[in-house]
Amino acid sequence: MDIIVCRFGEERCQPASIPSRVAITEFYRIMPDDLPLTDDEVATYQWQMWVSDFGERGQKMLKNASVMVSRVGGVGGAVAYQLAAAGIGKLVLAHAGNAKPSDLNRQLLMTHDWIGKPRIESIKRRLLDLNPRLEIVALAENVNRENAAALVECCDVVVDCAPLFPERYAMNFEAVRQSKPMVECAMYELEAHITTLVPGQTPCLACIFPEAPPTWKRQFPVFGAVSGTVGCMGAMEAIKLIAGIGEPLTGRLLRIDLRTMAFRTLKVRRRDDCVVCGCQGSTE
Amino acid sequence: MNLPPSIAVVIPSIFSRFVGGQNMIALSAATVGDAIAALVETNPEMRSQLHDSEGRLLRYLQLFVNDDNINDLSGLETRLNDGDELLLIAALAGG
Numbered sequence: 001m002d003i004i005v006c007r008f009g010e011e012r013c014q015p016a017s018i019p020s021r022v023a024i025t026e027f028y029r030i031m032p033d034d035l036p037l038t039d040d041e042v043a044t045y046q047w048q049m050w051v052s053d054f055g056e057r058g059q060k061m062l063k064n065a066s067v068m069v070s071r072v073g074g075v076g077g078a079v080a081y082q083l084a085a086a087g088i089g090k091l092v093l094a095h096a097g098n099a100k101p102s103d104l105n106r107q108l109l110m111t112h113d114w115i116g117k118p119r120i121e122s123i124k125r126r127l128l129d130l131n132p133r134l135e136i137v138a139l140a141e142n143v144n145r146e147n148a149a150a151l152v153e154c155c156d157v158v159v160d161c162a163p164l165f166p167e168r169y170a171m172n173f174e175a176v177r178q179s180k181p182m183v184e185c186a187m188y189e190l191e192a193h194i195t196t197l198v199p200g201q202t203p204c205l206a207c208i209f210p211e212a213p214p215t216w217k218r219q220f221p222v223f224g225a226v227s228g229t230v231g232c233m234g235a236m237e238a239i240k241l242i243a244g245i246g247e248p249l250t251g252r253l254l255r256i257d258l259r260t261m262a263f264r265t266l267k268v269r270r271r272d273d274c275v276v277c278g279c280q281g282s283t284e
Numbered sequence: 285m286n287l288p289p290s291i292a293v294v295i296p297s298i299f300s301r302f303v304g305g306q307n308m309i310a311l312s313a314a315t316v317g318d319a320i321a322a323l324v325e326t327n328p329e330m331r332s333q334l335h336d337s338e339g340r341l342l343r344y345l346q347l348f349v350n351d352d353n354i355n356d357l358s359g360l361e362t363r364l365n366d367g368d369e370l371l372l373i374a375a376l377a378g379g
Contacts, residue, residue: 075379161379168377186376189297193376209375211343213298215333220378221297227378255373259297259307266348266373269356 035064035089041133045087051245058243059087065242066090066135068155070143070171072123074106074222075185076161078231079238081109084127086239090135091127092154095119096142106224143167148174157238158182160205161231163220165212172197172205176277181241185234189221190259192230195268196237196248199277203268206276208253226258288312289366293323296374302329316347317360319370334372344375 037045037059045059067083069076072095080091099110099119107119114122120140127134137154141147143162152158152174160171160182168184175182175197182197184205197204233254240246253266272278293309300307304327311326313319320341324331336342347354348371354362364370 071379073379163377163379165375165377185379187378188376189378191297191376192378193373208346209344211375212377213342213344213375216375216377222378253373255371264351264371266346266351266371267353267356268346269353 035060037063041087048086053245054243058239058245061243062087062239063089065157066092066155067238067242068092068094068151068158068171069161070094070151070159070167071096071162072109072119073103073161073163074224074227075187075231075234076159077107077109077123078228079159079161079185079235080123080127081130082232082235083238084131084134086235087131088134088238088242090137090155092137092139092151093120093123094139094141094143094147094151095123096140106222106227108224108228143170145170145173149177152178152180155180157241159234159238160184160186161234163218165216168205169212173276175199176204183234183237183241185230187222187226187230190223190226190257192226192256192258193253194230194233194237194249194256195253196241196250198250202250203270204274204277207271207274208268210271210274229258230256288314288318289364289368291319291364291366291368291370293319294369294371296372298374298376299330299333299372302333303327313364315360315364316349316354316362316370319364320347320360346373347371348373 049055049059065088067088069080069091072080072093080093083091097119098116099114099122101115103110109123109126110119111122118140120138124136124138148170158171158175158180160168162168176199179199184195184197186193237248240248251268253268255264255266290312295303295307295309303309311319311322313322320334334341349357349362349368
């Protein structure tokens with residue numbers, strides 16, 4: 001296994017050695033499960049190990065896996081919290097700025113007493129309160145074209161929860177370039193989209209949406225219950241990818257409308273002319 | 285003479301302010317292209333949300349008839365049937 005020193009901290013980055021253009025079924029097989037579970041971990045995760053196709057093997061795979069989440073706000077905070085609760089080995093987190101009162105309706109890793117202080121510190125503190133075994137690589141910046149490569153390099157799976165399209169496209173570009181699966185979670189008001197992108201196998205974000213809406217604004221209407229719902233579902237997609245259970249949303253976009261409780265699964269396809277992944281792997 | 289099929293256009297909330305707060309609009313149209321034209325005719329503010337200056341659909345949109353992407357059907361020429369739903373799916377980035 002390659003050891004890469006991450007420039008974002010003293011922690012080591014140990015991504016699984018995922019070959020380029022890896023098939024989704026191969027991804028399950030190459031996820032390592034060589035770190036054994038401690039008695040404390042068995043006691044903590046016993047109830048989820050009762051999930052028949054997950055079991056102890058799935059738990060070991062989670063322990064050996066690393067997931068990048070950015071940003072770590074309403075959606076990403078729920079993703080990170082659920083993955084920490086589930087026993088993920090390492091989280092790679094990027095989120096800039098200081099906590100504000102308007103964060104608190106949805107960003108459950110922020111607390112009232114932390115207003116005015118760096119969000120990333122609150123995120124680390126809250127996650128380690130829940131799971132002190134968790135390894136965290138934390139960056140007090142948002143993802144951009146300059147830092148995306150190094151961040152994605154530190155993880156096995158990316159979960160995209162960013163509120164701006166340039167951040168999303170930067171993560172998508174690097175996930176494709178480094179052949180890392182990416183769970184795409186996005187919401188607006190009471191609606192949300194989730195899909196799982198596997199380079200070479202499924203559309204990438206730029207295949208589905210080659211352009212960003214010109215009128216998209218950083219501030220958007222949101223209930224925490226909506227962003228939390230999306231985040232929990234995104235975390236489950238990451239768990240399924242890592243442990244090789246269930247059917248991830250590959251090639252499918254789940255459209256959720258919590259106003260009507262209508263859930264629709266829509267087929268999405270690669271574009272041969274995609275500027276990001278158009279020449280990679282086979283076209284579905 | 286047969287009337288065009290009655291369909292429903294499902295409007296994402298990101299567009300609801302351009303259509304008087306509606307999240308579903310009933311209209312009659314023979315094809316997806318006709319449905320989009322009817323939607324824009326009755327809700328002119330939607331024009332700039334759906335089309336560029338040359339009248340092409342903007343690329344942050346995907347259109348589905350029921351659960352099928354129109355790119356897998358006949359694009360804007362896709363024929364509609366009574367009771368069909370036309371979904372407008374716009375890129376979102378709330379996180």
